[in-house]
Amino acid sequence: MPKPKSKKELLDQSKANYEKLILFIEALPSSDKTKSFSKDSLNKNIRDIVTHLHHWHLLMIKWYTDGMNDIKPDMPSKDYTWKTLPALNQVIWKKYQKTSLTKGLKLLDSSFNDVHAIIKKHSDEELFEKKKFSWTGSTSLGAYLIMNSVSHYNWAMKQIKRGLKD
Numbered sequence: 518m519p520k521p522k523s524k525k526e527l528l529d530q531s532k533a534n535y536e537k538l539i540l541f542i543e544a545l546p547s548s549d550k551t552k553s554f555s556k557d558s559l560n561k562n563i564r565d566i567v568t569h570l571h572h573w574h575l576l577m578i579k580w581y582t583d584g585m586n587d588i589k590p591d592m593p594s595k596d597y598t599w600k601t602l603p604a605l606n607q608v609i610w611k612k613y614q615k616t617s618l619t620k621g622l623k624l625l626d627s628s629f630n631d632v633h634a635i636i637k638k639h640s641d642e643e644l645f646e647k648k649k650f651s652w653t654g655s656t657s658l659g660a661y662l663i664m665n666s667v668s669h670y671n672w673a674m675k676q677i678k679r680g681l682k683d
Contacts, residue, residue: 518530520663520667520668521659521663521667522645523641523644523645524636524637524639524640524641524644527636527644527659527662527663527666527667528633528636528637530666530667531632531633531636531662531663531666531667531670532633534666534667534670534671534674535629535666535670537670537674538670538673538674539622539626541674541677542563542567542622542677545563545681549563549681550563550618551563551618552680552681554679554680554681554683555680555683558676558680559603559606559607559610560610560676560680562618562680563618563677563680564613564616564617564618564621565610565613566673566676566677566680567618567621567622567624567625567673568609568610568612568613568616568621568624568625569606569609569610569613569673570625570669570670570673571613571621571624571625571628572609572612572613573609573665573669574625574628574629574631574632574665575628576593576594576665577632577635577661577662577665578628578631578632578635579591580592580652580661581635581658581661583652584650584651584652584653585650585652589652590652593605629666632662632665632666633666635662636662636666639658643658644657644658644659644662645657645658645659
């Protein structure tokens with residue numbers, strides 16, 4: 518499916534991909550929901566992937582909130598750069614090790630709704646015009662939202678399927 522190019526497409530694809538992911542997880546047998554993945558992967562189970570998505574939603578919400586308040590967002594996060602994503606993802610992984618899958622899914626659902634609310638606030642132009650907001654740099658708000666929704670849910674589905682095969 519091509520990347521969304523309108524608000525409607527972004528809302529529809531993010532919701533569809535999210536629901537597909539959640540329904541897939543819910544339909545798994547209990548043993549798969551707690552199965553450990555390959556030791557070579559940072560995300561060792563479904564909970565790790567779910568909480569990773571949740572935390573990246575929170576990062577997106579923080580970038581948006583700061584940016585819209587004329588505060589330069591720390592992107593991807595304070596003390597990290599795009600080149601140091603593996604280190605940031607390791608910190609995220611550690612943060613949620615005592616979180617259950619059930620709790621992780623609740624957190625994810627809440628942050629998904631918050632990201633969707635951001636999308637709903639904006640017009641096609643605001644979402645997809647490059648450089649519309651100074652804090653998004655040379656890209657568009659929509660590009661960041663796609664990265665943290667549509668594309669990330671696809672990534673998560675692939676990671677889970679690959680993990681369950683190992």
